[in-house]
Amino acid sequence: MTTTAVSDRPAIATTNVRVRTTPPSAGAHPGVILAVIAAGALAAVFLWWHNTPSINGLGDWLTNAGRITGLLAGYAVVVLVALMARIPPLERGIGADRLARWHAMGGRYTVSLVVAHGLLITWGYAVSAHTNVISQTKTLLVSYPDVLMASIGGLLLVGVGLVSMRAARMRMRYETWYYLHFYTYLAVALAFSHQFATGAEFMTNAAARAVWGGMYAAVAGAIVWYRFIAPARQALRQQLRVESVRQESPDTVSVVVAGPRVHELAAQPGQFFRWRFLTRDMWWASNPYSLSAAPLPDRLRITVKTLGDHSAKIARLRPGVRVIAEGPYGAMTPARRKRRKVLMIAGGVGVTPLRALFQTLPAEPGELTLLYRSGRDVDVVFRDELAAIAQARGARLHIITGHRHELGHDPLSTTALTRNIKDLRDHDVFVCGPAGMTNDVVRALRSAKVPRRHIHSESFEF
Numbered sequence: 048m049t050t051t052a053v054s055d056r057p058a059i060a061t062t063n064v065r066v067r068t069t070p071p072s073a074g075a076h077p078g079v080i081l082a083v084i085a086a087g088a089l090a091a092v093f094l095w096w097h098n099t100p101s102i103n104g105l106g107d108w109l110t111n112a113g114r115i116t117g118l119l120a121g122y123a124v125v126v127l128v129a130l131m132a133r134i135p136p137l138e139r140g141i142g143a144d145r146l147a148r149w150h151a152m153g154g155r156y157t158v159s160l161v162v163a164h165g166l167l168i169t170w171g172y173a174v175s176a177h178t179n180v181i182s183q184t185k186t187l188l189v190s191y192p193d194v195l196m197a198s199i200g201g202l203l204l205v206g207v208g209l210v211s212m213r214a215a216r217m218r219m220r221y222e223t224w225y226y227l228h229f230y231t232y233l234a235v236a237l238a239f240s241h242q243f244a245t246g247a248e249f250m251t252n253a254a255a256r257a258v259w260g261g262m263y264a265a266v267a268g269a270i271v272w273y274r275f276i277a278p279a280r281q282a283l284r285q286q287l288r289v290e291s292v293r294q295e296s297p298d299t300v301s302v303v304v305a306g307p308r309v310h311e312l313a314a315q316p317g318q319f320f321r322w323r324f325l326t327r328d329m330w331w332a333s334n335p336y337s338l339s340a341a342p343l344p345d346r347l348r349i350t351v352k353t354l355g356d357h358s359a360k361i362a363r364l365r366p367g368v369r370v371i372a373e374g375p376y377g378a379m380t381p382a383r384r385k386r387r388k389v390l391m392i393a394g395g396v397g398v399t400p401l402r403a404l405f406q407t408l409p410a411e412p413g414e415l416t417l418l419y420r421s422g423r424d425v426d427v428v429f430r431d432e433l434a435a436i437a438q439a440r441g442a443r444l445h446i447i448t449g450h451r452h453e454l455g456h457d458p459l460s461t462t463a464l465t466r467n468i469k470d471l472r473d474h475d476v477f478v479c480g481p482a483g484m485t486n487d488v489v490r491a492l493r494s495a496k497v498p499r500r501h502i503h504s505e506s507f508e509f
Contacts (some may be wrong), residue, residue: 048235056158059138062112069092069495074208074219075136075137075139075140075141076140077140080137080140080141087126088119088122088123088133091118091121091122094113094118094255095114095118095248097248098247098248098252099111099114099247102204104174104175105174106171106172106173106174106175106176107175108171108251109167109170109171110168110171110172110175111170111171111173112163112171113163113164113166113167113169114168114247114248116163116164116167117159118167118458119160120160120161120164120369121238122219122262123157123160123234124177124204124234124238125158125235125262125263125266126232127150127153128232128235129158129266129269129272130149130153131146131147131150132266132269132273133252133273133274133376135273138376138377139507141378142377142378142379143319143335143377143378143505144379145378149181154211155474157204157208158205161201161204161205162201162205164201168187169183169187172186172187189260193240193241193244196238196240197237197241199234199237200233200234200235200236200237200238200241201232201234201238201283203234204231204234205232206222206227207227207228207230207231207234209333210224210227211228219354220356220357225332225333231269235263237311239263240378241317242259243256243275243337255414258325260346265439270397272394275306276473277305280373281312281371281372282372284308284311285308285311285312285372286307286308286369287304287306287309287370288304288305288306288366288367288368288370289303289324289366289367289370290303290305290366291303292361292362292365292366294362295350295428295429296425296426296427298352298353298426299348299350299352299353299396299426299428300350300353300362301348301349301351302348302349302350302361302364303346303347304346304347304349304370305345305370306345306346309342309343309345310342310345312347312374312375313375314342314343314374314375315345315375315380315381315382316338316342316380316381316403316408317337317338317379317380317381317403317404318338318375318376318377318379318380319335319336319337319338319374319375320335320336320338320347320349320375320376321334321372321373321374322334322335322349322371322372322373323370323371323373324361324364324369324370325368325369325370325371326359326360326362326364326368327358329360334357336349336350336351337349337350337377337400337403338375338399338400338403339400339402339403339429340402341397341403341406341407349399350396350402350428350429351396370421372484377400377402378479380404381407381408383475383477385475385501386474386501387410387414388414388415388470388474388475389415389474389475389476389477390416390468390471390474390475390477391404391416391418391420391476391477391478392459392476392478392480392488393417393419393478393479394420394421394479394480394481394484394485394488395420395426395480395484396422396428396480397479397480398419398479398480399479400426401417401477401479402432402436404427405417405433410442411441412441412442413441413442414442415442415468416445416468417433417437417442417443417444417445418447418459418460419433419444419445419446419447419456420447420480420484421447421450422448422450424448424449427446431497433493434447441448445467447459459484459487460491461491464492464495467494470498471495471497471509472497474497475501476492476497476501477503477504478492478502478504478505479505480505484503485505488504489502489504
């Protein structure tokens with residue numbers, strides 16, 4: 048490992064900064080949220096059981112299996128939407144990165160439930176009517192209320208699920224993938240009336256209709272408020288503008304955004320915003336970028352690597368451009384720190400939130416270490432800023448460049464980490480970088496017996 052030397056290049060506020068932090072209790076606990084989700088699923092199954100006096104014959108078994116999968120699918124889509132509604136307690140307590148993983152995993156189950164529901168109901172009705180599946184499908188689409196709309200909604204959900212598969216989404220622009228997800232709302236709307244029109248659990252049960260409808264209404268309200276109204280109000284009040292743009296490396300730029308009321312955002316190091324730059328060709332896109340310096344009372348800084356059309360356009364921004372910043376989001380903040388010693392491991396552009404934490408996290412000399420991993424030396428950003436921070440705070444900085452085949456080993460393996468970081472198990476560890484690197488490092492830390500509760504990670508993957 049090599050430690051960078053200090054140069055005279057200026058950094059943005061490299062000394063310790065007082066930052067307003069949100070206590071851990073301000074956010075929802077992941078275990079509590081999972082328990083609530085599981086309880087809702089059990090309640091949906093109980094609703095089926097309460098409205099099913101008896102089951103007789105294969106057709107009944109298949110049809111009721113279809114009813115259960117339909118109820119669970121109807122409940123699951125509400126959960127999926129709620130996870131991505133940007134509800135502050137969820138964002139603070141769980142973190143956007145973990146919420147996105149839950150959303151992706153839940154999406155796979157939901158699509159499977161939707162498909163199973165359609166197949167089982169059709170098959171069960173066909174057996175009971177002593178006809179074939181194709182004929183029964185035609186009958187359901189033509190004769191039953193809202194089945195055609197629900198089928199279109201189901202196909203939309205399947206389509207969104209397909210484009211969200213890793214192989215598909217890695218081949219499309221972030222903006223394309225993001226806006227295709229809006230079809231989820233249309234799918235939910237198309238399927239909602241079908242549940243009340245044909246669902247045996249709701250046709251004669253007013254209480255069930257009220258609770259089920261209230262659940263959908265509450266999540267719809269959260270979407271409208273947190274994703275549209277609140278950001279619009281915040282934008283009108285903040286009046287943010289681009290102050291400066293600086294090239295950090297051949298494909299990375301930093302943007303300083305200023306405004307008179309930035310302090311009201313109460314942003315913390317390690318968090319991110321969803322940024323919308325109001326130029327003719329960028330106003331319609333909102334992309335997540337982390338703060339790369341401690342927030343100041345009147346300005347914020349982000350650092351962006353050119354990975355797509357939107358990020359490439361950021362390098363061409365000019366001072367004075369109006370900005371909408373939605374947030375802050377993210378749970379990898381100073382409040383997560385529980386132990387005296389702290390290790391930060393950054394990969395590539397994942398150094399941006401860790402650079403802000405490296406600047407501000409309270410620590411005595413020798414208690415704070417940053418490992419910064421990059422495949423190429425030319426891609427290292429903040430070299431001089433990080434060195435200045437390390438010198439001012441008595442912290443350790445190790446910048447490791449080169450690919451594994453060039454180094455002859457993996458510098459972030461369990462063996463390397465335990466050899467180079469004394470008392471590794473006694474550290475809180477913050478990890479941020481590409482998904483593959485983050486997963487590998489977390490596994491290496493767990494192999495080194497670092498408790499999972501002391502590993503705080505985020506990955507850059509949409």
